[in-house]
Amino acid sequence: MKEDTYLPYPQTAEISLCDVLAALGDELRLAIVGQLAVEPLGLVCGEFNCLTSKTNLTYHVAKLREAGVVHVQPEGTRRRLFLRVDDLQSRFPGLLDSIVKEAAAARQAAVEAGG
Amino acid sequence: MKEDTYLPYPQTAEISLCDVLAALGDELRLAIVGQLAVEPLGLVCGEFNCLTSKTNLTYHVAKLREAGVVHVQPEGTRRRLFLRVDDLQSRFPGLLDSIVKEAAAARQAAVEAGG
DNA sequence: CTCATTGTCCAAAATTTTTTGAACTAATGA
DNA sequence: TCATTAGTTCAAAAAATTTTGGACAATGAG
Numbered sequence: 001m002k003e004d005t006y007l008p009y010p011q012t013a014e015i016s017l018c019d020v021l022a023a024l025g026d027e028l029r030l031a032i033v034g035q036l037a038v039e040p041l042g043l044v045c046g047e048f049n050c051l052t053s054k055t056n057l058t059y060h061v062a063k064l065r066e067a068g069v070v071h072v073q074p075e076g077t078r079r080r081l082f083l084r085v086d087d088l089q090s091r092f093p094g095l096l097d098s099i100v101k102e103a104a105a106a107r108q109a110a111v112e113a114g115g
Numbered sequence: 116m117k118e119d120t121y122l123p124y125p126q127t128a129e130i131s132l133c134d135v136l137a138a139l140g141d142e143l144r145l146a147i148v149g150q151l152a153v154e155p156l157g158l159v160c161g162e163f164n165c166l167t168s169k170t171n172l173t174y175h176v177a178k179l180r181e182a183g184v185v186h187v188q189p190e191g192t193r194r195r196l197f198l199r200v201d202d203l204q205s206r207f208p209g210l211l212d213s214i215v216k217e218a219a220a221a222r223q224a225a226v227e228a229g230g
Numbered sequence: 231c232t233c234a235t236t237g238t239c240c241a242a243a244a245t246t247t248t249t250t251g252a253a254c255t256a257a258t259g260a
Numbered sequence: 261t262c263a264t265t266a267g268t269t270c271a272a273a274a275a276a277t278t279t280t281g282g283a284c285a286a287t288g289a290g
Contacts (some may be wrong), residue, residue: 017217024138030133046236051279054237056279063277077236077287094213102132102207141248161266169267170251178247192257192266 007065007072012087015068023067029060033083034103042082122187127202130183138182144175150216152201158195
């Protein structure tokens with residue numbers, strides 16, 4: 001596992017709205033973003049509550065990273081993900097907020113329904 | 116062409132964030148929404164500046180309608196589309212605003228670049 | 231060093247989405 | 261009535277996305 005010169009992600013100005021929307025238009029990835037939003041210290045791949053294989057998670061994380069939604073920081077053998085909150089807010093003001101708010105509401109509703 | 120009992124679309128409360136994001140995560144559909152946003156009287160399919168076949172447009176319009184992004188009103192042999200601005204604003208406050216703002220900025224930039 | 235843990239990479243398989251074309255319906259206008 | 265316009269439907273083809281599995285690399289613990 002190389003420690004750098006990889007995990008490319010777009011600079012703030014290059015983030016494409018369409019790519020971001022496409023990246024978030026998937027249940028698994030939207031759930032990841034929902035979890036990340038309440039974790040200012042980021043999360044490591046293994047910490048996501050998602051029922052999928054490591055291989056597949058790698059794939060979805062790459063989608064989020066390539067779209068500019070998350071930043072991935074190698075940490076030993078792990079990968080810590082951070083939501084690019086400030087970058088997204090400056091690029092598309094209000095967008096992430098509204099999405100995260102709804103994601104939180106949805107999770108709350110799920111808990112109340114006894115999930 | 117039947118005049119009613121078709122063109123089903125989700126009620127406001129049923130609109131899924133993920134479906135909306137997936138619907139907008141496509142260049143053609145995002146462009147349609149961008150155009151609709153500045154047309155309070157809606158637009159008829161033929162009025163979109165999109166280089167695609169009628170058949171394909173039917174397909175993409177259905178995606179937007181099924182996701183709850185647009186309302187489609189039969190008007191004789193035409194179909195007039197309206198952005199569901201209020202429904203989306205009440206369901207996901209701020210979301211559409213931020214998207215439309217960016218879509219407008221992108222079109223402006225395209226014009227200035229001499230498109 | 232050796233093992234277990236984390237996650238990557240690659241290629242194939244499975245699935246979904248998008249595009250196409252031909253045939254068709256409904257409304258409109260001459 | 262007949263032709264034109266606007267859009268739909270269906271099925272097939274094409275393309276893109278997602279999922280899987282096997283082999284692998286790097287780190288950290290013992």
